[in-house]
Amino acid sequence: MRSTWRTLVSGLDRGTARDIALVCVADVLVGASFGAISVSGGLPWWVPVVLSVVVFAGGAQFAAVGVVLGGGSAAAGVVAGLVLNARLLPFGFAVADVLGTRWRTRLLGAHLTTDESVAFALRHDDPARRRSAFWVCAVALFGCWNLAVVAGAFAGRLVADTDAFGLDAAFPAVLVALVVPSLTSSRTRLAAAVGAVLAVAATPYLPPGLPVLVALLGLAVAVRRPGSRPPERSSEPAPEPMSVEECR
Amino acid sequence: MMPLVAILALAAGTFAFRVAGPVARHRVELPQRVEQLLSDAAVVLLVALAVTSALMAGQHFAGPARPAGVLVAGVLAVRRAPFPVIVIAAAATTAGLRLLGVA
Numbered sequence: 123m124r125s126t127w128r129t130l131v132s133g134l135d136r137g138t139a140r141d142i143a144l145v146c147v148a149d150v151l152v153g154a155s156f157g158a159i160s161v162s163g164g165l166p167w168w169v170p171v172v173l174s175v176v177v178f179a180g181g182a183q184f185a186a187v188g189v190v191l192g193g194g195s196a197a198a199g200v201v202a203g204l205v206l207n208a209r210l211l212p213f214g215f216a217v218a219d220v221l222g223t224r225w226r227t228r229l230l231g232a233h234l235t236t237d238e239s240v241a242f243a244l245r246h247d248d249p250a251r252r253r254s255a256f257w258v259c260a261v262a263l264f265g266c267w268n269l270a271v272v273a274g275a276f277a278g279r280l281v282a283d284t285d286a287f288g289l290d291a292a293f294p295a296v297l298v299a300l301v302v303p304s305l306t307s308s309r310t311r312l313a314a315a316v317g318a319v320l321a322v323a324a325t326p327y328l329p330p331g332l333p334v335l336v337a338l339l340g341l342a343v344a345v346r347r348p349g350s351r352p353p354e355r356s357s358e359p360a361p362e363p364m365s366v367e368e369c370r
Numbered sequence: 371m372m373p374l375v376a377i378l379a380l381a382a383g384t385f386a387f388r389v390a391g392p393v394a395r396h397r398v399e400l401p402q403r404v405e406q407l408l409s410d411a412a413v414v415l416l417v418a419l420a421v422t423s424a425l426m427a428g429q430h431f432a433g434p435a436r437p438a439g440v441l442v443a444g445v446l447a448v449r450r451a452p453f454p455v456i457v458i459a460a461a462a463t464t465a466g467l468r469l470l471g472v473a
Contacts, residue, residue, distance in 0.1 A: 214391020337418030
């Protein structure tokens with residue numbers, strides 16, 4: 123096992139290794155904020171910690187906890203998290219080749235699939251490099267993320283008056299920082315704007331947790347304008363076509 | 371409150387999304403439009419969550435201090451400021467306004 127890991131690490135070029143380290147630093151900060159915001163919002167310390175280990179998807183974790191802390195039901199939180207994580211479905215197809223054929227590594231690799239590890243895998247064409255970039259990023263992030271959440275959860279208990287420190291603004295600010303880089307196409311921006319207006323307008327009338335889901339109606343705008351694709355899609359190396367029987 | 375069963379449900383659903391590709395890779399390919407729709411859905415949901423949690427506390431307006439901080443975050447994010455700068459600036463703006471008596 124250790125020698126496999128060494129092979130993977132030695133397969134990395136310097137630039138990729140440095141970028142993975144930078145992503146880890148950024149995610150440590152996001153993870154620590156997640157732990158601190160969850161606990162200072164009133165959740166027991168183990169909720170963010172267990173969520174991070176078994177869900178391991180930052181956006182969905184924030185979404186679920188955000189809905190619950192906003193007064194929504196746990197079910198609404200779960201639905202919000204699942205909608206966010208539906209984007210992992212195409213990611214799984216994109217990196218299926220680096221997960222190998224053994225069941226153990228396939229299941230483990232699937233659980234460690236994140237925006238970041240997929241992005242690093244897609245940067246390379248050479249299969250060995252893809253594998254190295256994916257696995258090193260995935261394992262490093264899993265370690266950093268979960269340790270950071272634990273640290274944040276305990277730091278969050280020390281803050282008594284969270285509003286005085288502006289921590290209620292930190293949660294939406296984290297979301298903004300996460301999402302702004304994805305607002306690349308005018309189509310996505312329009313759908314997001316329509317969705318946000320609908321959600322805010324619905325908030326006084328619907329039970330907490332539901333307004334955010336109402337925002338998905340904004341997607342109708344995106345569907346009706348199928349012509350415009352986000353520009354970054356075309357520059358990304360498409361997952362190489364395998365011998366696939368097209369499903370219709 | 372977030373009971374353990376809710377956490378496990380989210381974990382199970384998430385794992386299903388992740389593992390479908392590696393398991394089905396050789397049988398199906400996801401149409402690009404579906405792929406696009408899923409990633410759009412994620413962005414729409416994140417933006418809606420950011421905006422509602424910036425503006426609203428429960429079912430009412432949260433007061434100006436919080437949205438002002440989040441607005442600062444938005445400007446910094448568009449200008450590609452580093453993550454910690456964005457979050458700290460937002461919290462500091464909101465805390466500063468409250469110190470000045472703006473709720």
